[in-house]
Amino acid sequence: MALRVHDTRRREKVEFSTIEAGKVKMYVCGVTVYDLCHLGHARCYIAFDLVHRWLEHSGYDVLYIQNFTDIDDKIITRSIESGIDWQIIVDENIEAYYDDMDSLNILRADIYPRCTEYVEEMITITQSLIDKEHAYVADDGVWFHVESAPEKYGQLTGQNIDAVLGGAGGRVAESGKRDHKDFALWKAAKPGEPTWQSPWGPGRPGWHIECTAMSMDHLGEQFDIHGGGHDLLFPHHEAEIFQGECHTGRAPVVNHWLHNGFVNMDGEKMSKSLGNFWTIRDICEKVNPLVLRFALINAHYRSPIDMNEQLLHDAARNHGRLLEVYKQALLTMNDNPVSLPRGDVSSAIPLVKSLGLLEKMAESFALAMDDDFNSREAVAKVLGAVREAGKVLDSDMESEDKSAFASHVVEWLEEHAGKVLGLLPNRETLLAVDPRIEEIREQVEKLLADRKAAREAKDWDAADSIRDALNELGVGVVDTADGPEWHLLND
RNA sequence: GCACGGAUGACAGAGCGGCUAUGUGCGGGACUGCAGAUCCUGAAACCCGAGUUCAAAUCUCGGUCCGUGCUCCA
Numbered sequence: 001m002a003l004r005v006h007d008t009r010r011r012e013k014v015e016f017s018t019i020e021a022g023k024v025k026m027y028v029c030g031v032t033v034y035d036l037c038h039l040g041h042a043r044c045y046i047a048f049d050l051v052h053r054w055l056e057h058s059g060y061d062v063l064y065i066q067n068f069t070d071i072d073d074k075i076i077t078r079s080i081e082s083g084i085d086w087q088i089i090v091d092e093n094i095e096a097y098y099d100d101m102d103s104l105n106i107l108r109a110d111i112y113p114r115c116t117e118y119v120e121e122m123i124t125i126t127q128s129l130i131d132k133e134h135a136y137v138a139d140d141g142v143w144f145h146v147e148s149a150p151e152k153y154g155q156l157t158g159q160n161i162d163a164v165l166g167g168a169g170g171r172v173a174e175s176g177k178r179d180h181k182d183f184a185l186w187k188a189a190k191p192g193e194p195t196w197q198s199p200w201g202p203g204r205p206g207w208h209i210e211c212t213a214m215s216m217d218h219l220g221e222q223f224d225i226h227g228g229g230h231d232l233l234f235p236h237h238e239a240e241i242f243q244g245e246c247h248t249g250r251a252p253v254v255n256h257w258l259h260n261g262f263v264n265m266d267g268e269k270m271s272k273s274l275g276n277f278w279t280i281r282d283i284c285e286k287v288n289p290l291v292l293r294f295a296l297i298n299a300h301y302r303s304p305i306d307m308n309e310q311l312l313h314d315a316a317r318n319h320g321r322l323l324e325v326y327k328q329a330l331l332t333m334n335d336n337p338v339s340l341p342r343g344d345v346s347s348a349i350p351l352v353k354s355l356g357l358l359e360k361m362a363e364s365f366a367l368a369m370d371d372d373f374n375s376r377e378a379v380a381k382v383l384g385a386v387r388e389a390g391k392v393l394d395s396d397m398e399s400e401d402k403s404a405f406a407s408h409v410v411e412w413l414e415e416h417a418g419k420v421l422g423l424l425p426n427r428e429t430l431l432a433v434d435p436r437i438e439e440i441r442e443q444v445e446k447l448l449a450d451r452k453a454a455r456e457a458k459d460w461d462a463a464d465s466i467r468d469a470l471n472e473l474g475v476g477v478v479d480t481a482d483g484p485e486w487h488l489l490n491d
Numbered sequence: 492g493c494a495c496g497g498a499u500g501a502c503a504g505a506g507c508g509g510c511u512a513u514g515u516g517c518g519g520g521a522c523u524g525c526a527g528a529u530c531c532u533g534a535a536a537c538c539c540g541a542g543u544u545c546a547a548a549u550c551u552c553g554g555u556c557c558g559u560g561c562u563c564c565a
Contacts, residue, residue: 044565159494183562229565314515376505380513460524478527
């Protein structure tokens with residue numbers, strides 16, 4: 001089945017197509033680097049990471065561009081407030097961005113252009129728009145005149161050009177705008193702000209023009225996918241349509257518009273003023289970053305997601321079980337597995353049936369991802385496979401078969417949960433022995449021996465108090481058929 | 492006001508014409524001194540009203556409620 005994507009402009013799922021066969025040119029609006037990234041950013045870039053991964057997995061050669069907005073009002077404000085040079089603020093936050101995204105196992109885009117490196121290109125496009133009478137020069141900068149291309153209005157939001165009056169009327173008086181719908185291409189310098197030279201005097205670029213300049217420079221006049229949070233729909237993305245299409249005379253500038261849904265906190269919009277604002281770092285102090293990733297892809301990317309304890313709890317449990325089975329499979333497999341029979345779901349032989357089920361889940365997984373990147377459904381298939389695999393690995397199957405099956409499970413999980421969904425840590429990390437274990441091993445084994453004696457004497461109170469003591473050491477004990485097993489608590 | 496999107500079991504959340512979603516939680520069972528984990532198993536849902544259809548969470552129309560956007564925002 002072919003990939004279908006929900007296109008915001010066409011308002012429906014459409015068959016995915018590319019301008020150039022086999023190649024995908026994709027641009028996703030990046031962050032304004034005035035602060036640390038929050039949960040909403042995590043959601044957005046994880047969503048498009050999945051798009052990125054699935055397209056590559058489907059055989060496309062993807063060119064993925066994601067920008068940094070490294071000059072704007074908020075950065076200037078932050079700089080004035082803190083007394084720190086704006087360029088230092090920007091550099092620090094870009095570093096932090098990479099760290100955060102790496103921790104969430106987000107694959108890097110191919111290029112991360114910074115808008116201040118494209119001022120020349122922005123000036124060129126702005127001049128072209130002036131020449132074509134889509135823009136005009138005023139005292140306070142250059143404005144795009146929306147009424148010059150009314151047919152392009154509302155392509156993403158469906159809003160009627162006459163309907164938007166909003167609170168903008170008052171602002172027209174304060175600015176050089178001729179019309180309240182117009183938006184800035186170039187902002188004339190204000191005292192104390194960083195500036196660049198332009199034909200219209202010193203100043204800095206407007207916000208929308210940067211994405212047009214950067215996407216055009218790397219991807220050309222028309223490209224396949226443009227993504228971002230759904231808050232960017234208007235005005236940012238509509239402005240890009242105006243700028244790009246009026247400048248080049250070619251339409252559509254973007255073939256597929258993709259927008260991800262927002263993250264709410266306990267039912268409320270996440271915002272600093274409500275005090276329910278979490279950075280990625282905040283939340284990663286509470287849970288493993290991959291658990292957060294699990295939680296965020298456990299909903300369709302377009303739906304709003306409500307972040308709360310329950311969600312993280314569920315994610316932690318499911319993700320934990322996934323890693324448990326993956327680890328068990330890694331420890332059970334061998335390097336030269338015997339060849340496995342062909343899977344068949346209707347077989348009475350457990351191994352054959354299980355192999356058949358895994359095969360079927362792999363098919364459903366692909367169908368789900370092809371259906372507008374339905375990661376929720378894909379995750380359900382992974383959990384189904386985990387359950388099935390766990391069952392077989394715990395069974396008393398003949399060991400040659402079991403280790404061959406384990407190899408197959410490892411391959412299956414690494415392909416789906418790992419490569420596509422990005423939920424698996426690498427093998428070394430997973431199998432690494434925590435150094436703390438060696439530090440306390442002797443002490444723990446002594447306590448376990450005491451506990452064993454107490455249990456043999458059926459002195460349950462003593463046995464339980466030893467278990468409490470172990471818990472306080474940070475060690476959990478689980479009794480199994482093969483005797484007690486212990487592990488470090490937390491993580 | 493205008494625009495866009497929603498409303499599915501206790502909760503989260505897929506499905507979008509006929510087939511058990513899935514997970515958490517809950518009930519029963521196996522295993523357990525207890526606990527935990529795992530496995531088996533059970534109960535449980537489609538906002539309301541009309542219509543289309545042999546058949547509707549799924550399509551159409553009309554309500555109701557909710558969220559978001561309307562030039563700061565992923």
